[in-house]
Amino acid sequence: MSKSLKALAGLAVVAAMTLPLAQAGAEHKPGHKAAKEAAKEAKAKAPAAPVKLGLGRPALPEEIAAWDIDVRPDGQGLPPGRGTAREGDALFQEKCSTCHGEFGEGVGRYPVLSGGHGTLKADRPDKTIGSYWPDATTVYDYVRHAMPFGNARSLSNDEIYALTAYLLNMNDVIKDQDFELNQDNLAKVKMPNADGFYEDDRDVAEKSFWKKDPCMKNCGPAPKVIGRAIAIDVTPDDKAGPKVD
């Protein structure tokens, strides 16, 4: 990472130098060989100097504020506001429970938001906010971006704090129904599965998949069928496909 960053920073400097030189060379064709060579050399060192194309315009602060609604684990992006689980309960019943159930238990195939604690090693794990999600800020960020399903961006900042508090309360992360969740303390909430994730390690953990000479002939005993999709029979019928006119 640091290498490419340095390269990027370097490119800006090179561009500032290269362009005027190249132009000068073009204007006075003979007698500027040295300048041309220098420009060539600089170009060779930085094969893709950034070019300012003069396209686009500066973004205004109001425009950035309107679209920049993301929230990071360190709290960057959290807006001013507050809410409690008690306040969130009423909101949740009104705006969320049709799909997610009164306590976040999920209706039909809609996502389960609570419970499942300690099931991550089970045969059928229950991955909820409380049992799985590493960061409380993600609850705020996601609700703010995408919920309620079908009416996104309709909640106020306070409402999202209250709903986040309710969801954390349903998951026993916040015990007190009247605890006020706000801009200053949401990022400090420690989630039960905060340490449950690690970065992609396939290069190491699956090193055995890089094989020099995979077996081509007489590779083990003759296999037997141990499972069949048609025994489960959940594939849509070809005739049941969408109509195309």
Added chain:
Amino acid sequence: MSEKPKSDVLDRRRFLGAAGLGAAGLAGAGAMLPSLAKAGPAPTPDPAITEIQDWNRYLGDGVDRRPYGVPSKFEKDVIRRDVSWLTASPESSVNFTPLHALDGIITPSGVCFERHHGGIAEIDPAQHRLMIHGLVDTPLVFTMDDIKRMPRINKIYFLECAANSGMEWRGAQLNGCQFTHGMIHNVMYTGVTLKTLLEQAGVKSNAKWLLLEGADSAGMDRSLPLEKALDDVMIAYAMNGEALRPENGYPLRAVIPGWQGNLWVKWLRRIEVGDMPWQTREETSKYTDLMPDGRARKYTFVMDAKSVITSPSPQAPLKHKGRNVLTGIAWSGRGTVKRVDVSMDGGRNWVEARIDGPVLNKSIVRFYVDFDWNGEELMLQSRAIDETGYVQPTKAELRKIRGVNSVYHNNGIQTWLVHPDGVTENVEIA
């Protein structure tokens, strides 16, 4: 199923492959075309030839009737299909590319699989904006016209959903490569490099990550390492020569070569530059891979080498004895596909398939095995090998490391069981 006929087929195949012979070599190898060899009743003339057909007599449609053409009505089954029980709503769901009926390496735009989280955003391009802000010298706003005035590139890449084949972790479940492997498409994109866009704003030296966000009702957002962004990420407005389809992100989408489809943010409207990942829902709750010890991998971006035989397959059974064409696709997010092996006996013996057509970096390749089939049972498998030396693993090898609850990144070898009547099914073998 006896051992001998299978190895005979394989041996003949190996011979044909080694000698570089096509159909002409077949007779030399001692095979006979059954339709010619059969003795029977005197042949009757074929009415498809002896009777004048409508299309041979009457005028067809004029050039003014099909301003934007669609496939022949006889191809009406070559369509995307969905599996309604998979998800709670069709707006946050997925459908599948009809791989079994396609050939070559380019997926026709109209059947490229779809995956939305808040339905298809229908965006007026005149009202679409792309904003770049955060750790930049100058936060900028671009119109579509601005972006189309920038230097363009054309690239062919596969886009595979991280969940492709995810329903098969616990065993054979869906009967057809459209359903088991159809969350993938491969098209030519036209657009600009993300590097070009970032250079306009000027990325600050402490920048490490970008947030990409869509304009749809899901506000899809993902964190992308800056290193990848500057390497080969492009921002595309065209696919297969024309504007993106609405369901594929019209008017603007991210193209993240070799990486899981979820990162390819559609209806892209905002890029924020930062110094750490955002841990959005799509990289914490989703697109993290639960392992047997109860912990989970995160940022599993790359899609590993994978392949599937698209015909024969459950939706494309064998219909003829004698000469047949086996075909399939292979791909790798780590680079180009170097080789594809095919087995007809469930992985005991392998032959190298013939790759035909363009072999491109992080693109689908097309492979073939031309073979004879005498009606014996077959257990078909394909195995991709990429330029890094990665060999597509079996499902058992994957499960040994990952268990069955990792949801995503199932690139295990697929087995099709071909019955003596040609019917082909999705099976697990051991």
